[in-house]
Amino acid sequence: MAIEFERFLQRVRAERGGFFDRDRSITVVRAPGWVDLCGGVVAETGIHTLLWPTGGGVLVALQPDPEPVIRIRVWQRTESIPCTALFLSSGPHEYADAVSEIDRHRPPRSSWWGPALMAWVALMREEFVRFGGGARLLLHPLAGEASAATVIAAVAQALVTAYNVHLAPRELAITCAEGLYHLDSRGLELIGTLTTVCAPANEVLVVQPHQALIGGNVHLPPGCAIWTIRVGDEPRQPPFRLRSALTLAERLVAELVTAVDLPQGQEGAILASLRLTDFIRYLRDRLPAHTSVTTGATTEQMTPSALTSFVLAEQQRSRLILALLRAAASRLQREEDVHLIGELLTQSHWEQAALGLIDPHAQALAERLVASTILGVRQPVAATQATLVVLGRNDAEGDIQRITAEYQSLIGLPVRIVGGSLAGVSLAGARQV
Structure with a gap:
């Protein structure tokens, strides 16, 4: 660099x-x-x-x-x-x-x-x-x-x-x-x-x-590193329907929070202020399983209950990962902690996939990026222009290069790996x- x-x-x-x-x-x-x-x-x-x-x-x-x-x-x-x-x-x-x-x-x-x-x-x-x-x-x-x-x-x-x-x-x-x-x-x-x-x-x-x-x-725990992978040269496009779906979910949740007398968060951040436990206990079964969301001339089916559950689970994952990163300074606990961080990242990835928010290349690579040196993978925000983020051990780059090279030869598009910070x-x- x-x-x-x-x-x-x-x-x-x-x-x-x-x-x-x-x-x-x-x-x-x-x-x-x-x-x-x-x-x-x-x-x-x-x-x-x-x-x-x-x-x-x-x-x-x-x-x-x-x-x-x-x-x-x-x-x-x-x-x-x-x-x-x-x-x-x-x-x-x-x-x-x-x-x-x-x-x-x-x-x-x-x-x-x-x-x-x-x-x-x-x-x-x-x-x-x-x-x-x-x-x-x-x-x-x-x-x-x-x-x-x-x-x-x-x-x-x-x-x-x-x-x-x-x-x-x-x-x-x-x-x-x-x-x-x-x-x-x-x-x-x-x-x-x-x-x-x-x-x-x-x-x-x-x-x-x-x-x-x-x-x-x-800091990341000692012995760990992060890589990003990008497939192709075209910009990744965000799932624009997600914004409409989130707006709808927040409105529905705000109405229910008032009805069951739960604490309301600051304006515009009702989901971030809601505990996952309270959502599961009081609200999950009251939200519609499916609803139509119109974006421009396109109407799609979304799942407010599943989307809200993902938002709250993602918030909980963020807090857990942060706590694990802070705790991983202890050598005795570090090995278990970094594996759990990787599991949480991968869990987030496949929950996105279940909601239909996944890039096909991200999904295909996530299925292939399996090695003892790789701890977790996750699709990031489209605006980053990265297809996948990988958490692994310091020596994971060889495995990542091998797997992505195989994928590149399969699809005929350039696959770039970026490490460092x-x-x-x-x-x-x-x-x-």
Whole structure:
């Protein structure tokens, strides 16, 4: 990973007098990828979510430019957009207008385009930052396509560094998430931006998404590691019907909670405030087993009772995994604890599958990734762009590579494995070149 960064610095220096101006300073930032270990698929309900900053991610080099044009180079392709599409001297455009302009100038097959440009818009609208001109941005995704949260975090950190803007890490993450929400309100990016901005390397970040609160971080047990696997090059698409189903489940549960006189949680987090025991005892049999959910022109059958049970079980799993991670410092108990963590992760995966929320490649790989060195597997949130997250022993990579190579030859699509962990951009900081 350090070698990749040094190679990128060499490329940035080589671009002086070419893509970059020879005399002005260049800000270089590396943002990690991210993955949710537990809770993320239903994080919108407010449940505790455990997050991991991965290797891979994205490298960016940014140089302010007096010309009012933003030029972005990815690989050997350079695209540009006039600053007036995003902001005027009097201030930024409304989000909707900026998004329309971003889409109008969008080059083909460029998922990085919107998140990168929304860094400018979000910083201007949320934090009143002003930019005196345009910029030249060199963007280098690593290990395949970077997530939207990774791209916007890297560009935003480069901007605040280059323009000497002082912004707390949590505020930067929230600002980035706000920009991504306006770019595509169907996704859930707050947990991603909190990870890519705030997470320490090699530690599990604990987040309460409903209030954007970070509840600390904890190390993996010694001898354990995490890998992410990505199948193919196309972005994973989130199951959009899930949001409608969760909204319906929360409404039904809120009505029942009042009827049976159970404690009500804060507004918008009724499921996160409900105990699994109370749900099983008082509410499970009162929720409909099946109901219709309409998303756009499509109507699908969902199971409010099973979905609510999954949300509450996921919250309980998150708390159990966190407790086990904290307890695993004891060598006597560690072996049993790490096996139980792996079991909980795999349990979450197959509960997603039972609800019809699973990616076919994630399901096929989860069935194949069986070895003594592999402790657990789970499908993460689609926004991470990872197909599967794997918890294993430090020496598990050989088994993972063997199994994924067999799967790659079977399906004819690239399968990428990313290991390691990098600090979020607020901790890693930026380099001036």
